[in-house]
Amino acid sequence: MESSLFLFNTLSRTRELFEPINPPFVGMYVCGPTVYGDPHLGHARPAICFDLVFRYLKHLGYKVRYVRNITDVGHLEHDLDEGEDKIAKKARLEQLEPMEVAQYYADRYFIFMDALNVKRPSIEPRASGHMIEQIEFVKKILDAGYGYEVNGSVYFDIEKYSKTFQYGKLSGRVLDDLLANTRELEGQDEKRNPADFALWKKAQPEHIMRWPSPWSDGFPGWHLECSAMGTRYLGEFFDIHGGGMDLLFPHHESEIAQNQSALGHESVKYWMHNNMVTINGQKMGKSLGNFITLDEFFSGSHASLIQAYSPMTIRFFILQAHYRSTLDFSNEALQAAEKGLKRLFAAIGILDHLTVHDSRITDHDSRITALRDACYEAMNDDFNSPIVIANLFEGVRIINSVNDKKESISAEDLELLKKTFNTFVFDILGLKSELSGDNSDYLKGLMELVLNIRQSSREKKDWGTSDQIRDALQKLEITVKDGKDGSTWELGK
């Protein structure tokens, strides 16, 4: 467990040495999706980024409890809606039960995250299932004197809070600016201050998602579920809280204020935020309507896509950028990722069968050791997956050169290379082969027969037959590669 993992803490805006509060245990909370629409590329980014964090922490030997919530209530459409809930609005449009909508899109989310090989978190709590915890949390804030009730709704008193604590410390905001710059919106007359946010909202008669509370039949405020469920499952102190950068303010800022008020202290040691996916330089998001769903990526059924892109292509594409940088989507970039990934996996296929040709070779100053160390170094430096991938491609070059007998490798190094690739490609980066899984002896036997026939026609310089076989196999998506020691084949174009 002796590691020197550094991660960038949004709170301090510096890389900090990761020291868990209670090693070997690590508590990690990540903001999950609001389930009222099909997951798009933007949803894939935090899921994959924190999957990388989850996988690496486990690889280092930590016992990680990873909590990612499902938001199925509570987020207001906006203040003007007088409490209309996103889920409820969608339900009215489709004449479905709100929970039916939430269930449908939650299931869709799971299906697509599974396809991306994102590990399921330890717990995926739903906001609707934690009303009691949320109501209790509001009570605590009221008891501490940082909330006030108006007409059945409860608001957080930012002005009072700011006398003792610093609202805005996470996002670098100054309270005076917040007060000066918050737009005047209708329906805010209940608030003492425009910057105050709702902890509990009284439901209007037409509002169908509602729960009883000491203040009114209503629903919880925007930021409450994470405070309540984080505390419920990870305790009053936990290690990592993650989410998209767009949640920094006001969501996470308010979460800090809620926890500080209710518990008397903050809860999170390290705040991590992934950057956005952009399209034509602009954030891909629900509100801009410029998003492409994962379903559309996988099927190629979107006007902006010139082809379909597989789940692993998407995953690789995302991992090729550092999580704190914006990542610009384009067909060209995704095609580059697709080809690069193919090359990586072709080399892995060779690696499995690679043998040492000259047993006398010993390489005391091992390149492979350096390569492995560079991978760990990159991961320890704030999860720098692009550097890991760059090093893996150095390994690809070595694998191919050894395979071509242009370079030699010691048995020791070969073992280490296999282990390094297994660890980083599969365990940590979470990539997997997408070749159709027919590895049956049946197919292998058949292919051996076909290639033997082709080989004899080649020996007779019967290129017509030889090429005919190769072309026919290509149509079946079996690629034949001729080498010095005869031909090999692989599934895929």
Added chain:
RNA sequence: GGUAUCGUGGCCGAGUGGUCAGGCAGAGGUCUGCAAAACCUCGUACAGCGGUUCGACUCCGCUCGAUACCUCCA
């Protein structure tokens, strides 16, 4: 307007005060019956202008440009 981030070669994208990121595309070569694959070589990249420095793409200042957040958004 406020807060924050960023501007790297045809594209995507790392990184650093003084040798190399990497992938894709492109050019040339090796290999090959051809093709594919693979390997080797190649491109005077760091928005602009000043400053600090023996030396800056990297530090500082300014200018220009882009983005995010300030309303739900991953």
